[in-house]
Amino acid sequence: MVDDRDLLKVVSGIIGEERTSDDCCMIKVGDDNIILSTDMLHESTDFPRGMTDWQIGWMSAAVTLSDVASCGAVPLALLLAAGLDEPERISGITAGAKDCCERFGAELAGGDIDFHSELTIVTTGIGRVEDEYYKTRRGAKPGDIVCVTGTPGCAGAALEGSERYWKNLVEPLPAVREGRLLAVAGVSSMMDVSDGIALSLYDLSGSSCVGFEISMDNLPLSPGVSPEMALYSGGDFGLLFTCGRDILPVTGVDCTVIGVVTDSGEVLCDGVLVERRGYSHRWMEEI
Template sequence: MKFSDIGERSLISRITEMLGGLEHDDCAVIGIDGDYLVVTTDMLHRETDFPAQATPWQIGWMCAAVNLSDIAAMGAEPLGVLIASGIPPETDVGFIDEIFRGIRDCVEAYGTEVLGGDTDAHRELTICGTALGRVSRGRILRRRGARPGDLLCTTGSLGGAGAGLKALNLGRIDLARRLLEPRPRLREGIALAGTGAVTAMMDNSDGLALSLHDLAEAGGTGFVIEYERIPIADEVKAIAESDDEALEMVLRAGGDFELLFTVREERIDDAREACEFSVIGRAVENGIWLVRDGSRMQIPRIGYEHGS
């Protein structure tokens, strides 16, 4: 049996069981006095993670942004980022400079810094980021915590990154910025955590469908979403050839880096004081469902996975 036979999620489950059980959150959590230190790491590769059209600056920005998005999902303040890079020896130094300018610009845009890291030679451009954040114990947000009746919400709009991937294949780079320059929702994550109204949260970096299944598994619930309430990105509307294709971009494509979260219904007004978001459904006892044109259908566990 090979990695490609089972996919990323199944491999993670095997490793987790081998290590004695780890909680599936966006970050690891370490208690420090009255706070939590949250830590995440993400490895990106030239061939599988960066579109050929991405500039070196965008490659650097993406490396920092994907890690900061995990910090946002915990409701934490970023403390800094470590960068380990494996660089092919034939790479032009100017190209490398631009990668690290992109990293620097991203972390500075979100009020943090690069703390250090490691650089080595490697056959394929590979960059591993590690981000650290801090949040009080009373404010941390986990994937578990949703209960039936909670409202399901998302920041921003959905499907833009998936639309960007199609746009690149069509030569429409003007519609691909969402994909190439993701914007982690740090401000929103911190503000939502501060309300005390949010019961569970994660980022939807692997697509809405897979994120719903992950959130449901962590909390022991299900979800029903309403098609008419999904905030579909303008990029999707500009390039999708049908409503079905638009829905596929929303459900399956990764890379949006929005926050997917649940709120106690009686506290929804408190949550709305934190930031703008859309209510797209509700937590239920079990199952992952989509209601569209009066019909209810199951949403399969589909989305972006490495190795599959």
């Protein structure tokens, strides 16, 4: 069985590791740092039954604005390419994406339309960030603390049938304001937790060449959300970041210290190795 992270290693061998080890890429244009990110979502793996087309548009925009936010950037624009199984779905999807963009300060500025047997949406986000506020997954240092914003696991709980968290799952809120405030406050590394805290800690560990020691008791849990869900389920779009102890609290950011950065290279929870699993795409065939 291979997953998307295995395939990313193939891509990384071709275009370079620095291009595949962050939520976004950064391109310098004159004095500006332009931030770019793209995501593909499709019906069978990302849009649970019961979502409206408006919510599908909203979620598609939110996942990409979340990546832009995780770099400390201000979002500018979003492009949405829709592979439609039914042509009439375009209105709801476009309205949802536009509303999400407007809420978070971006413009839905273009896209593409084609036929597709399974509803498939690709969103591409563009943002801008100053040199000093540009954040990546590469700056975590042993001795830093590691923190998350929001309450992870709610989207996962909804996927398992908890109705109270349905909106968390289908109308996720990218942490655009929080990402910017944390970047300005001087965090050392940052990413979003779209695929769950566990996988994100492994991603951060690989990019920063560090380890983590977190504690189950520190995980911020909403009612009815198990520590297991908080660690291993995705779709919450909070931010995972590291920083020196002196930086917190950051005014306007609701976050929780879940552990510390170590130099061991291992991701441990209460002394036990965290499983490397979360939300990922898998293929049965070997490559």
